[in-house]
């Protein structure tokens with residue numbers, strides 16, 4: 680899975696940013712095309728708007744052939760990207776099958792990686808509905824605590840006008856946790872928008888602004904373009920840090936409790952759909968590049 684971002688500051692830069700984003704999305708088609716692409720956006724802590732295309736391939740070799748395509752290399756490697764206005768990033772993760780898991784509240788409509796996996800078999804996932812089940816769903820975690828990196832590399836001297844490649848981070852833990860309220864109606868819709876979403880927003884703000892204190896190096900709360908769907912995407916020092924936040928931090932507990940209350944009131948008949956995908960990637964399963972981005976972007980070391 681690959682997150683391709685375009686970062687821009689202010690309305691004057693919007694048109695070139697949108698044009699670059701269209702170009703990126705078009706390049707995801709063609710030979711060795713991505714099997715699925717989501718388009719999303721968010722405003723970051725520096726006040727920059729960011730457009731993100733999230734692309735999935737079901738085979739790293741296929742992705743490799745795509746990334747070596749002349750037009751892809753030509754556009755991403757060009758020095759013109761350093762000076763044509765917006766910032767750009769590529770955050771690519773190539774987890775082996777033993778290093779990821781995905782979980783859905785309902786199996787009728789897959790999202791993200793499950794789309795290129797060809798759907799979900801309800802018999803596949805037996806470990807759920809208890810804290811610690813995320814770890815139990817990751818095969819590589821069965822015999823290995825998947826501890827994270829103790830230190831981060833030194834920050835780069837300058838990031839604007841530069842191409843910064845960040846070395847892969849030992850056992851980086853990644854979560855994309857999504858919400859789709861498009862099919863909700865009446866009481867459920869009101870409860871989601873009035874009671875759950877503001878609490879989710881507060882939790883996302885905590886991770887975005889204060890997450891580093893508990894091992895969350897980056898968090899983005901993104902909204903799909905033209906769809907009633909959102910997701911949090913966060914990068915953690917370790918699976919253990921992510922787990923600790925979910926299981927015991929007031930912000931996720933508030934989200935979790937609010938959801939259970941809502942589900943109870945609706946007799947667990949929900950049209951709200953939730954899913955997540957979690958990866959713990961080895962350093963050689965990552966490619967992280969920031970081109971003309973400000974220094975608080977993604978995994979640029981601070």
Ligand code: HEM
Nearest residue numbers: 807808809810811812813856879911913922925934935938
């Ligand atoms: C409306 C939003 C959300 C709701 C209703 C929600 C609810 C839940 C529920 C019910 C579980 C237990 C799943 C199971 O094992 O059966 C769970 C687990 C978890 N959630 Fe959330 N969540 C939300 C958003 C998020 C976000 C945005 C993140 C992170 C960015 C997150 C991180 C986690 C993690 C890491 C676990 C796994 C804990 C473990 O098994 O150790 N959640 N959440």
